[in-house]
Amino acid sequence: MEVELKEMLDDLLSLRQSLSDPSLHASIDKLQSRVDHLTHLAKSVPVRRSKVKDMSSEVVDSNPYSRLMALQRMGIVENYERIREFSVAIVGIGGVGSVAAEMLTRCGIGRLLLYDYDKVELANMNRLFFRPEQVGMTKTDAAVQTLSDINPDVVLESYTLNITTVQGFETFMSSLKNKTFRPTKEGSGVDLVLSCVDNYEARMVVNQACNELNQTWMESGVSEDAVSGHIQLLIPGETACFACAPPLVVASGVDERTLKREGVCAASLPTTMGVVAGLLVQNTLKFLLKFGHVSPYLGYSSLKDFFPTMAMKPNPQCSNVACLERQKEYLLAKPARDAAAKAKMEAEAKVTVADVPLHTDNEWNISVVDDNEPESTPGTSSDALPEGLTHELPIADEVLKSPASGAPDMAIDDLEDLRRQLDALNAN
Amino acid sequence: MEVELKEMLDDLLSLRQSLSDPSLHASIDKLQSRVDHLTHLAKSVPVRRSKVKDMSSEVVDSNPYSRLMALQRMGIVENYERIREFSVAIVGIGGVGSVAAEMLTRCGIGRLLLYDYDKVELANMNRLFFRPEQVGMTKTDAAVQTLSDINPDVVLESYTLNITTVQGFETFMSSLKNKTFRPTKEGSGVDLVLSCVDNYEARMVVNQACNELNQTWMESGVSEDAVSGHIQLLIPGETACFACAPPLVVASGVDERTLKREGVCAASLPTTMGVVAGLLVQNTLKFLLKFGHVSPYLGYSSLKDFFPTMAMKPNPQCSNVACLERQKEYLLAKPARDAAAKAKMEAEAKVTVADVPLHTDNEWNISVVDDNEPESTPGTSSDALPEGLTHELPIADEVLKSPASGAPDMAIDDLEDLRRQLDALNAN
Numbered sequence: 102m103e104v105e106l107k108e109m110l111d112d113l114l115s116l117r118q119s120l121s122d123p124s125l126h127a128s129i130d131k132l133q134s135r136v137d138h139l140t141h142l143a144k145s146v147p148v149r150r151s152k153v154k155d156m157s158s159e160v161v162d163s164n165p166y167s168r169l170m171a172l173q174r175m176g177i178v179e180n181y182e183r184i185r186e187f188s189v190a191i192v193g194i195g196g197v198g199s200v201a202a203e204m205l206t207r208c209g210i211g212r213l214l215l216y217d218y219d220k221v222e223l224a225n226m227n228r229l230f231f232r233p234e235q236v237g238m239t240k241t242d243a244a245v246q247t248l249s250d251i252n253p254d255v256v257l258e259s260y261t262l263n264i265t266t267v268q269g270f271e272t273f274m275s276s277l278k279n280k281t282f283r284p285t286k287e288g289s290g291v292d293l294v295l296s297c298v299d300n301y302e303a304r305m306v307v308n309q310a311c312n313e314l315n316q317t318w319m320e321s322g323v324s325e326d327a328v329s330g331h332i333q334l335l336i337p338g339e340t341a342c343f344a345c346a347p348p349l350v351v352a353s354g355v356d357e358r359t360l361k362r363e364g365v366c367a368a369s370l371p372t373t374m375g376v377v378a379g380l381l382v383q384n385t386l387k388f389l390l391k392f393g394h395v396s397p398y399l400g401y402s403s404l405k406d407f408f409p410t411m412a413m414k415p416n417p418q419c420s421n422v423a424c425l426e427r428q429k430e431y432l433l434a435k436p437a438r439d440a441a442a443k444a445k446m447e448a449e450a451k452v453t454v455a456d457v458p459l460h461t462d463n464e465w466n467i468s469v470v471d472d473n474e475p476e477s478t479p480g481t482s483s484d485a486l487p488e489g490l491t492h493e494l495p496i497a498d499e500v501l502k503s504p505a506s507g508a509p510d511m512a513i514d515d516l517e518d519l520r521r522q523l524d525a526l527n528a529n
Numbered sequence: 530m531e532v533e534l535k536e537m538l539d540d541l542l543s544l545r546q547s548l549s550d551p552s553l554h555a556s557i558d559k560l561q562s563r564v565d566h567l568t569h570l571a572k573s574v575p576v577r578r579s580k581v582k583d584m585s586s587e588v589v590d591s592n593p594y595s596r597l598m599a600l601q602r603m604g605i606v607e608n609y610e611r612i613r614e615f616s617v618a619i620v621g622i623g624g625v626g627s628v629a630a631e632m633l634t635r636c637g638i639g640r641l642l643l644y645d646y647d648k649v650e651l652a653n654m655n656r657l658f659f660r661p662e663q664v665g666m667t668k669t670d671a672a673v674q675t676l677s678d679i680n681p682d683v684v685l686e687s688y689t690l691n692i693t694t695v696q697g698f699e700t701f702m703s704s705l706k707n708k709t710f711r712p713t714k715e716g717s718g719v720d721l722v723l724s725c726v727d728n729y730e731a732r733m734v735v736n737q738a739c740n741e742l743n744q745t746w747m748e749s750g751v752s753e754d755a756v757s758g759h760i761q762l763l764i765p766g767e768t769a770c771f772a773c774a775p776p777l778v779v780a781s782g783v784d785e786r787t788l789k790r791e792g793v794c795a796a797s798l799p800t801t802m803g804v805v806a807g808l809l810v811q812n813t814l815k816f817l818l819k820f821g822h823v824s825p826y827l828g829y830s831s832l833k834d835f836f837p838t839m840a841m842k843p844n845p846q847c848s849n850v851a852c853l854e855r856q857k858e859y860l861l862a863k864p865a866r867d868a869a870a871k872a873k874m875e876a877e878a879k880v881t882v883a884d885v886p887l888h889t890d891n892e893w894n895i896s897v898v899d900d901n902e903p904e905s906t907p908g909t910s911s912d913a914l915p916e917g918l919t920h921e922l923p924i925a926d927e928v929l930k931s932p933a934s935g936a937p938d939m940a941i942d943d944l945e946d947l948r949r950q951l952d953a954l955n956a957n
Binding site for chain 1: 530533534536537540541543544547548549550553556557559560563564566567570571577578588589590591592593594595596597599600602603604605628631632635636637650651652654655656657660661662664678679680753754755756781794795796797798799800801803804806807808810811812814815820821822824827831832833834836838892
């Protein structure tokens with residue numbers, strides 16, 4: 102629109118020069134000021150917020166980061182501003198991926214890499230994020246438009262491509278490897294990959310890339326009937342990869358593409374997708390900023406508000422070669438990991454010896470009772486059985502106590518176990 | 530901008546009439562066509578989607594309701610289009626309320642009533658929904674702007690007021706009572722009130738209004754440290770009201786306003802607020818469209834991904850007079866409720882007698898085993914004890930069986946219990 106207004110101004114100037122009657126110049130002046138005013142109007146919409154150099158914790162209405170930096174004062178996060186160092190790749194900018202991207206953008210993530218090949222349709226309007234005026238744009242372009250308006254501090258990289266094609270996969274891999282944003286970073290160029298795709302084939306491609314790059318990632322999904330979903334953390338070699346436990350339909354050899362019928366679409370709800378995106382990005386924040394417990398798997402079954410959790414170990418017979426390599430590396434690194442864990446525990450034990458009581462005031466006279474104290478049967482050990490009964494198997498404590506052994510024995514057992522597992526992997 | 534362009538066109542016409550030299554008319558024509566073009570440009574941004582008369586389940590990219598109507602085909606919802614009949618009031622258009630409003634708008638809710646008195650600030654940008662260019666607008670105006678663009682089918686009513694003032698409360702009450710949207714509706718003019726406010730005082734005002742109007746509502750909240758939240762269903766007389774179990778700080782007589790310190794702000798996260806809004810609107814959809822289990826209370830503790838649930842009965846000593854009246858009505862309606870439940874159960878029992886097997890194919894040869902079947906100890910009843918042991922207390926089944934009684938006795942017990950509870954209420 103600004104181009105058109107500039108051309109109009111030029112036309113008015115040449116018209117003025119052609120006018121023989123100077124009394125008409127006032128009319129031209131008036132028209133000129135009208136064009137100036139319109140130019141001003143066109144420029145002032147939309148007002149963009151300016152970039153912010155450092156995240157401030159100052160409590161003023163104009164600070165977009167005050168409520169995030171408050172996480173430090175509340176003792177939840179040690180150093181919130183570290184979020185600016187992190188790069189997150191989001192594959193699939195649909196009902197879950199777009200909301201995840203918006204959440205990370207509003208949290209002030211350093212850099213977002215967005216992958217999708219689809220276009221925005223009116224049929225997407227029952228989920229959050231995209232707006233009707235973006236219909237026809239690619240999802241990546243529409244997302245960059247909205248996200249850069251919301252937070253110009255975030256570095257946005259948009260990849261309009263299909264990762265399941267040969268060319269797409271190559272670009273996907275090289276973009277994940279690129280370390281220009283933080284050259285000193287170890288491993289790949291991103292801290293986490295979030296898979297927000299809607300089909301098995303694309304998930305297997307993300308799985309392949311992450312196994313090859315030894316890249317930690319998180320999976321997400323929503324059921325076809327729109328009322329359940331899940332998120333899952335995948336650390337190559339340490340947890341099950343996506344190929345370690347394939348879905349039943351895949352194990353049965355059915356081609357997923359034959360399942361989708363023309364004219365039939367899956368249901369979706371902004372609620373389920375919003376919850377799944379929220380749980381996914383919450384797990385991402387906990388993982389990146391090191392607070393709380395990062396869930397290995399969290400399900401959401403909305404009909405009964407049931408949230409199952411579980412953990413899955415890698416499958417030593419996994420069909421993915423890169424997964425088997427990562428498993429081998431993970432097993433070999435076990436002694437170093439154990440030593441580091443021991444050192445950390447000892448360091449923490451020293452810190453937790455505090456001199457001051459936890460609560461100095463006790464208005465409600467609350468006292469703490471030991472959970473393990475026997476309640477009302479003095480003189481009876483919890484191991485004792487009523488007369489006439491004996492234990493068929495040794496009780497748990499006895500198993501742990503015998504054979505009379507110390508740390509050295511355990512270490513040898515561990516190593517032998519390790520060799521056995523390695524042999525099993527090499528046999529594949 | 531369209532007004533300015535129209536004025537410019539008028540100026541050009543009068544200039545044309547003042548021109549003595551007809552050779553200059555061509556220049557005016559050119560300027561006119563430029564203004565026409567600009568008018569067209571100004572009108573076409575943004576492209577608004579047109580209203581939709583009926584919700585179609587047709588699977589085409591241009592249908593904004595196809596993925597919602599698919600909930601019927603998937604067997605989740607019986608009649609999705611009923612959503613257009615419902616009115617939902619949202620009090621507090623902040624981090625939770627605004628997202629809840631957007632979700633309901635995208636779901637195609639019939640009518641939304643929005644209440645808030647605050648303005649949009651840059652400090653709100655760490656939560657979803659509001660955009661930097663809306664800074665300075667009232668939250669209600671900004672919300673109506675965004676929501677009407679997203680879905681012009683939703684009837685939006687915006688109330689820029691503080692419900693905790695005398696005038697604000699009066700307008701709040703009369704807006705809830707207004708039945709012009711659906712004159713045949715029983716009770717108040719809205720189907721559900723969602724409380725998304727951030728303080729105790731405002732919650733107590735919503736509680737008061739809903740108790741007076743016998744209006745079912747849902748509460749929501751997010752903790753000051755941003756990492757937990759909850760939703761709660763409140764049915765006057767049937768569940769605890771918000772005054773039935775006041776928070777400890779209120780019971781201790783502390784004025785909440787003295788707790789907020791100058792220059793100190795609570796933390797907030799788009800993730801936690803997005804999850805709470807999603808759970809709140811999911812519960813709303815289940816309540817309105819009658820599917821799944823409507824949770825009476827659902828907590829979200831993000832550090833451990835823990836989701837506690839519970840149910841709270843009303844307090845017969847509640848300090849809220851309207852709550853006590855609703856409790857009395859609820860107890861009096863018990864016989865009618867029991868009869869209706871019994872009739873419903875009998876009707877359902879008739880329907881579930883199906884002639885066809887549930888699964889006709891059984892590719893994996895799965896067979897069903899009775900949970901109650903004794904596993905490997907034939908001849909031993911589960912009540913039997915090892916030799917030498919006796920039951921100290923009667924076992925559960927015996928308690929239920931004795932005294933030898935039928936339905937009539939139970940009914941008399943129930944009525945006496947009912948009278949005792951009524952007496953307790955009248956004593957207040």
